[in-house]
Amino acid sequence: MPRTSPLAGLACGIASLLLAGAPVNAAAAPWVETTFTTSAAELANPERGMYVWAADDLLQWTQAAADAQFQAGYRIVYAPVRLDAHANAALPADLLARLSEAFATARSAGLKLIPRFLYNYPRGETEYRDAKDAPLARVLGHIDQLKPVLAANADVIAYLQAGFIGAWGEWHTSSNDLTAAGPRTRIRDALLQALPPDRFLQLRYPPYLMQWAPHVPGWRDGSAASRIGTHNDCFLASATDVGTYSDNATTRQTERNYVAALSRVTPFGAETCNPADEQNPMPRTSCADILAEGRQFGLTYLNNSYYRKIFHTKWEQQGCMAEVRRSLGYRFELATLRHTAAVTAGQSGELLLTVKNSGWARAFNPRAVQLLLKHKTSGAVVRIALPAVDPRAWLPHGSSTVSAGFTVPVGTPAGAYDVLLALPDGAASLAGDVRYSVRPANADDTAKAQAWDAALGAFRAGTALTVR
The missing domain is CATH 2.70.50 (Coagulation Factor XIII; Chain A, domain 1)
Incomplete structure (x- = not known):
């Protein structure tokens, strides 16, 4: 013995x-x-969770609105920055100053932002097809102007969505051919150079990421790919997530597998959208869907405002919304x-x-x-x-x-x-x-x-x- x-x-x-x-x-x-004993309480923690918009334009955001968002339990706020009026000119000094003030508003409120710079915000199919962005040289010039502002306020930047290109800054339908391989790579590189190295960029479309890096990068391995995550603005909406993934089922599965693996080393954020934008969409709206895919794709943040009608409301009815809120991010x-x-x-x-x-x-x-x-x-x-x-x-x-x-x-x-x-x-x-x-x-x-x-x-x- x-x-x-x-x-x-x-x-x-x-x-x-x-x-x-x-x-x-x-x-x-x-x-x-x-x-220690674990708790099932919903906790408001930095850089994760449900988000709301700062405003239609971050430069219109007020301290009162920011403070109210913090009190409502939000810790990250989506921050579109409209550059429409400057698509053919340098950014004026007063815009850069107001942008710095908006970051200060976030800091004062205890919030962090998910900025996206864009040249348009189409409201319908006609506007979407006719949306205008800026020429490549102008985009690169704007990014260079924004670099010191981003560096000075990196503390309150949770993640930066790539923006700039095409309708809604989503990297499609560019009026200046910015989605071609050469221009989009130059814009990617400029954004990574403008963003402090400990902050992540996020891109809308997996094929671009896969063309740059066919193999999923390692955690902070020094590559450009290890600093770029994804934001899916039609999460769960259809088989292709309304154009996020390929129409070809085999290619689509490869893309989804890539994004799921990428989310282990770079952030994945999302919003749901109206599935009516695609024929026979078959959206995945149940609790089983969000709980499975939230875990599969390492979902860090989710829009709490859109598209609630068939997603958030369904999760509330089926009783899993509290679990979703607890599970987002870390x-x-x-x-x-x-x-x-x-x-x-x-x-x-x-x-x-x-x-x-x-x-x-x-x-x-x-x-x-x-x-x-x-x-x-x-x-x-x-x-x-x-x-x-x-x-x-x-x-x-x-x-x-x-x-x-x-x-x-x-x-x-x-x-x-x-x-x-x-x-x-x-x-x-x-x-x-x-x-x-x-x-x-x-x-x-x-x-x-x-x-x-x-x-x-x-x-x-x-x-x-x-x-x-």
């Missing part, structure tokens, strides 16, 4: 006491650990935490964290992870960065376990500290704004002293660390 060492038995006993909530002398135990659930029980100021400890991502997608933009120590008596907070931990690696439909060392800063007052975990925005400009922190999908548990701390934008683990 195998024998258990006295030390192993002692460790198991300590762990049992900790998990039961019993106090343990830090001097007697080198580490503490706990488990959804991080803390599972277990283990950390050093006592650390001398200026020295290091260890932390082991297990997280489940129950959402349909990974997080795509940089995000920090911090260990917070809150003094039990004074309430003073010490934030300790964990740079080795990257939430973008927490893949959907699975669990991730990360191990990280941490150093308690020199000069930290001695005493007992509550332990909290925070996931602030990766941009320095937003790191201190708790509205941009991710709230994990965990329930408050009074018995374990676990709870979301809205003031700190962090989740209290219910464990303690002694600083000596």
